[in-house]
Amino acid sequence: MTRIADDHKGTSHLLMGNEAIARGALEAGVSVAAGYPGTPSSEIISTLAKVPKEHNLYVEWSTNEKVAMEVAAAASFAGLRSMCVLKQNGVNVAADFLLHLSGSGTRGGIIIVPCDDPGALSSINEGESRHFARLLEIPLLEPGNFQEAKDMTKWAFELSEEIRNLVMVRSVTRLSHASGNVIFGELPKEAPRAFFKHDGFILDPMEGIVVSVPVSYRHGQQHEKLKKSIEIFETSPFNIYTGPDNPELLIITASVCDLYTREAVHILGLQDRVGVLKLGTTWPLPPKLMEKVMGRTDKILIIEEVIPFLEENVKILASELAPKIGIKTFFGKRDGSLPMAGELNPDLIISVLVKIFSMRYESMPSSYAEKAETYALKAAPARDLTFCPGCPHRASFWSIHNVLKMDNQEGFVCGDIGCYSLATLPTGFMSLKTMHSMGSGTGVASGFGKLDQFGMEQPILSVCGDSTFFHSVMPALVNAVHHKSNITVVVLDNSGTAMTGFQPHPGLKVDARGNEAPNIDIQAVCEAIGAKVKTSDPFDFDGTQKALFDLLEDKEGVKVLILKQICALSPEKKEKKMFEMSVNIEECLGQSCGCNRLCTRIFRCPGLVWDKDNQTARIDEAICTGCGVCANICPSGAIKKEEVA
Amino acid sequence: MQISGSNELVEQILKNDLCVACGACVGLCPYFKVYRGKVAMTFPCDLTQGRCYAYCPKTEVDYDNLSQTFYGKPYQGSALGEYRRIAASRAGDKMISGPFQNGGTVSALMTLALKTGMIDAAVLTDSDGLIPVPRLITKEEEVVQCASAKYVASPTLSCVNKGVEEGYDRIGVVGTPCQMTAVAQMKCNLLDKADFKDPIAFTVGLFCTWALDFRTFVDFLSDRLDLSTICSMDIPPPPAEVLIVKTADKDIEIPLSDIRPLVLKGCSVCPDMTAEWADVSVGAYEGKPGWNTLIIRSEKGEVMVDEAVKEGFLIVDELPALNLAHLIQGADGKKRRARENIEKAAAGNDSERNKQPAVTENWKMSSFQ
Amino acid sequence: MEKTKLSFDPFNLIITGVGGQGNVMASRVLGNMLSHKGFHITIGETFGASQRGGSVMSHVRVSSASSLSPQIARGQAHMIIALEPIEAIRVLMTYGNPEVNVLCNIRPIHPVGVISGELDYPSLEDAKAYVTELSKSAWFVNATDRAMEQMGNPIFGNIILLGALAGTNLLPLDRDDFKMIIQGDMTQDKVKINLDAYDMGMEMVKG
Structure with a gap:
């Protein structure tokens, strides 16, 4: 499809929001891009990583978001344009550095691009990066469509250089992962050179040292820059009002909510009664523009997702401007018109508008709706999330579950974020009993492991992925070893950052751009830290369970079990089945005593289905990936595997 | 009598700590497993009736049914159960010698049973240091390796299930009274299966007053000595009141009063000292080392002893x-204590931990008359 | 680029299926084909965790004017392409209306709750009957099985359905555009097999 780094100036291309952001960065002449994979942000770095080598770019998947931000900052200090890309949680990880960076100021244009996930479509929280902009006192830009995703990204670099500080460009899942038409601009021709000036006057922002002290001086400078950005925002073309001169209702919105709002207004035919102010620069708000637009009406509805960030900032301005614009009636989250949690969509906005305007609206004929609902209830059983067919995690948790049950001391597993988070569900035999941020499984386990002096005797396990190991497990492991915490850490090494699309990490021999890279060996790291380490193939149940039992019996200090088996979605595995699987229905015990459908009732690989009519398990050839694992769980040996030549 | 499924087994027996780890439920299906002497259910099973429940010697046992099946009459509840004759015995000259605890009667009978083909496999209990290891053997010479007293609960019957799985259909079993009760129930087709075949050809029961919980006993001993140095264990006849642990360089005496708290809770409600449901039962001969007490119960047992x-x-x-x-006197004493413990638990005057709501329902008081 | 007229403007199409069925690829190829015809395309989709065995939906919106909401409003679909039959019913519940058209692959993928026995999967006859009753017209094709038989890989089911969509003539789709778009990303033999799948789909609807 579209080659993102081809010039094509003036032509229209169908781009994913993340690709549009990447294109915007290229048009701005970005030199360095760093990030840590996280849905929905990952495709920005992946796209830039694929840009041909003649465009002298440096792109990396960093060990974690804080490091990514630091890598990008260095480029800015050396006068280059750079960016850091992360999902909402990543901003938390980078926050400590960010607070110092906004204090020290920057040189070459630098932007941070967090992609938030309202509705937590692929997250375990609805965290918000917007309030970080306020906390860090840096400008916040929110593209409202695909063209803006490109154009605002490009502009953000210019703004950053104008104010000599970081600029945040915030996207959300429904923009990052949606696609729309984008008209390309020009790609820059010059190749910038990097040089870090550090011998000038100490307080010179472009030639002195890059530090946040003296704090009150630099902080004051930062506020001067913020004032400058407000001036720029007053006339920004990304803040657009559409609607009648004096609407009955003014909607203030931003980001993808603008598209939902326009859809809702259009469906209800309210174009002549409702005005929409779409803001692209959402913090700090430009007061003159706001005064002008809010002065048009008495009723204001603020539409945004999750926390009432825009709403609160608008209300602060509105109270300051009250002598000029009068007292307004507000609708939004704080009065309950819109929910505080979950993502929005056109229907939610339709229902708010219908209420405000006392209208009637039927989205589908009621007889149809009733019938459709009845049929769906009857014939569309829910689809719970599950590990993919052939996923090594299913095998790993099978062993972990069995060992903990057999060990019979109410041992438990602390987890964190990755595909293996699904082990809170039946697909992972509900093995995870705590689940928080990246790497927190091992940190929490380290704490549990010190509770023996309060009488806690339960065995304590943690799990982490290979990418997560480098991201944030290592400090927790060091902590556990140093404090002699009696825990067993299971590293589920599937050779990639699998959940987000199989990006490389420091444990692999390849980097983001496909170049050969020195790999860091997890086992060697763990041993150097002082843990006892065993390695096993999770598809080998006997070996894995033996290793786990051995480690659990060892009550001294930190043990690590590395379960190594490549992800079923990896390019290597996707191509080829290892085994052709089949079920011998004569031997299948089915529901009788002695089996009771272990494979389909408990193991639940999507590649194995229960044939109700014949009362036997069956392989679904369209789904089965031929990993062969289920043959090892069948108590009667009815599941057969035959090696594919 | 109601035969239930695994959920009831877990609720009534495992959760009440009444499991004696006999191993009868282990290996029947993918769900019951044993590790370090403790039986666990790894995943729930929703069948309403299961062999696990039917075989368990700690769920309600229908003694009348067992007695009718094996002896053609209702259960009498006498101290030693049904028997044909009681004798003293020891291994004869043809029997190879081994590290017998007493007279080697058990080894002699199992060796001969394998030799004559009366059984095609034998299920015995070997040991690895302190750990009892259930074994399924098919060669005569392997029998004597398993000859020693364990005092620790062993999931030996898991090997019966393994033997059946592997296609043996004339299995000989050596086990404790609870294990013989389970084996008797395995022989009865309690679930009325059309294709049922009794896979067990000969059983030898061992006298037993109690068994220790493996895990707590290991913890107890490891506080006192290096487990890897243990050679064997023995409890000499009264009035010694000690457990002697023999190590490579010395014998360590542990008072039985220290050991008794480690006895399995399930043993305290066991009414059977002499393995009433075996073909023959074997125990120590009080005051005569090198000999056994032998109770011959079934016709098959009698034929076997005569042949031997x-x-x-x-x-x-x-x-x-x-x-x-x-x-x-000893057997009566065990029955009486079991009855008292059950009544005590039923009356709820025991500590919270020892509450056994299941017990009253699951034990027939008539069994102890 | 000449613009053909759309039967509805915007034309709202939903491609639904189960994670791993090639839903995202189908929506992008379709979007590019129509974008090449000069339309404004908006595609809304989710991936990530939601893909692991869950239902996956792509909202494809074709407009002569501008980018639109990446989420279609309730009851506003004109066309539904279901890579899995019960997903058609699920989508109809929210986005259907008496005028909607449905193109449905009949190969079931059992949800994990059905595999475990906690939920029931409908008979194919029932599923077809419900889809038919909830739509103006419905086409049922056996794309997965045909893909396995002819192409040796069930993944081509999505391209067969794209071909079938072209066969319905509800959208202005060109085989040449399809070829041009996949050529950019694929080797010659892959292009050939994809074209075969596309053609097979067209035939299945016409025949």
Whole structure:
């Protein structure tokens, strides 16, 4: 499809929001891009990583978001344009550095691009990066469509250089992962050179040292820059009002909510009664523009997702401007018109508008709706999330579950974020009993492991992925070893950052751009830290369970079990089945005593289905990936595997 | 009598700590497993009836049914159960010698049973240091390796299930009274399966007053000595009241009063000292080391003993009346204590931890008359 | 680029299926084909965790004017392409209306709750009957099985359905555009097999 780094100036291309952001960065002449994979942000770095080598770019998947931000900052200090890309949680990880960076100021244009996930479509929280902009006192830009995703990204670099500080460009899942038409601009021709000036006057922002002290001086400078950005925002073309001169209702919105709002207004035919102010620069708000637009009406509805960030900032301005614009009636989250949690969509906005305007609206004929609902209830059983067919995690948790049950001391597993988070569900035999941020499984386990002096005797396990190991497990492991915490850490090494699309990490021999890279060996790291380490193939149940039992019996200090088996979605595995699987229905015990459908009732690989009519398990050839694992769980040996030549 | 499924087994037995880890439920299906002497259910099973429940010696046992099946009459509840005769015995000259705890009667009978083809496999309990290891053997010479007292609960019957799985259909089993009760239930087709076949050809029961919980016993001992140095264990006859742990360089005596708290809770409600449901039962001969007490119960047991004597595998002598009286006294004592413990639990005057709501429902008081 | 007229403007199409069925690829190829015809395309989709065995939906919106909401409003679909039959019913519940058209692959993928026995999967006859009753017209094709038989890989089911969509003539789709778009990303033999799948789909609807 579209080659993102081809010039094509003036032509229209169908781009994913993340690709549009990447294109915007290229048009701005970005030199360095760093990030840590996280849905929905990952495709920005992946796209830039694929840009041909003649465009002298440096792109990396960093060990974690804080490091990514630091890598990008260095480029800015050396006068280059750079960016850091992360999902909402990543901003938390980078926050400590960010607070110092906004204090020290920057040189070459630098932007941070967090992609938030309202509705937590692929997250375990609805965290918000917007309030970080306020906390860090840096400008916040929110593209409202695909063209803006490109154009605002490009502009953000210019703004950053104008104010000599970081600029945040915030996207959300429904923009990052949606696609729309984008008209390309020009790609820059010059190749910038990097040089870090550090011998000038100490307080010179472009030639002195890059530090946040003296704090009150630099902080004051930062506020001067913020004032400058407000001036720029007053006339920004990304803040657009559409609607009648004096609407009955003014909607203030931003980001993808603008598209939902326009859809809702259009469906209800309210174009002549409702005005929409779409803001692209959402913090700090430009007061003159706001005064002008809010002065048009008495009723204001603020539409945004999750926390009432825009709403609160608008209300602060509105109270300051009250002598000029009068007292307004507000609708939004704080009065309950819109929910505080979950993502929005056109229907939610339709229902708010219908209420405000006392209208009637039927989205589908009621007889149809009733019938459709009845049929769906009857014939569309829910689809719970599950590990993919052939996923090594299913095998790993099978062993972990069995060992903990057999060990019979109410041992438990602390987890964190990755595909293996699904082990809170039946697909992972509900093995995870705590689940928080990246790497927190091992940190929490380290704490549990010190509770023996309060009488806690339960065995304590943690799990982490290979990418997560480098991201944030290592400090927790060091902590556990140093404090002699009696825990067993299971590293589920599937050779990639699998959940987000199989990006490389420091444990692999390849980097983001496909170049050969020195790999860091997890086992060697763990041993150097002082843990006892065993390695096993999770598809080998006997070996894995033996290793786990051995480690659990060892009550001294930190043990690590590395379960190594490549992800079923990896390019290597996707191509080829290892085994052709089949079920011998004569031997299948089915529901009788002695089996009771272990494979389909408990193991639940999507590649194995229960044939109700014949009362036997069956392989679904369209789904089965031929990993062969289920043959090892069948108590009667009815599941057969035959090696594919 | 109601035969339930695994959920009831877990609720009534495992959760009430009444499991004695006999191993009868282990290996029947993918769900019951044993590790370090403790039985666990790894995943729930929703069948309403299961062999796990039917075989378990700690769920309600229908003694009348067992007695009707094996002896053609209702259960009498006498101290030693049904038997044909009681004798003293020891291994004969034809039997190879081994590290027998007493007279080697059990080894002699199992060796001969394998030799004559009466059984095609034997299920015994070997040990790895302190850990009892259930074994399924098919060669005569392997029998004597398993000859030693364990005092620790062993999931030996898991090997019966393994033997059936592997296609053996004339299995010989050596086990404790609870294990013999389970085996008797395995032989009864309690679930009325059309294709049922009794896979067990010969059983030898071992006298037993209690067994220790493996895990707590290991913890107890490891506080006192290096486990890897243990050679064997013995409890000499009264009035010694000690457990002797023999290590490479010395014998360590542990008072039985220290050991008793480690006895499995399930043992305290066991009414059977002499393995009433075995073909023959074997125990120590009080005051005569190197000999056994032998109770011959079934016709098959009698044939087997006669054959063993004829072939020179076994020497049989009379058991003095005083020994018999002591045996009856001991067996009666176990029945009485079991009854008292059950009543105590039922009355709820025990500590919270020892509450056994399941017990009253699951034990027939008539069993102890 | 000449613009053909759309039967509805915007034309709202939903491609639904189960994670791993090639839903995202189908929506992008379709979007590019129509974008090449000069339309404004908006595609809304989710991936990530939601893909692991869950239902996956792509909202494809074709407009002569501008980018639109990446989420279609309730009851506003004109066309539904279901890579899995019960997903058609699920989508109809929210986005259907008496005028909607449905193109449905009949190969079931059992949800994990059905595999475990906690939920029931409908008979194919029932599923077809419900889809038919909830739509103006419905086409049922056996794309997965045909893909396995002819192409040796069930993944081509999505391209067969794209071909079938072209066969319905509800959208202005060109085989040449399809070829041009996949050529950019694929080797010659892959292009050939994809074209075969596309053609097979067209035939299945026409025949």
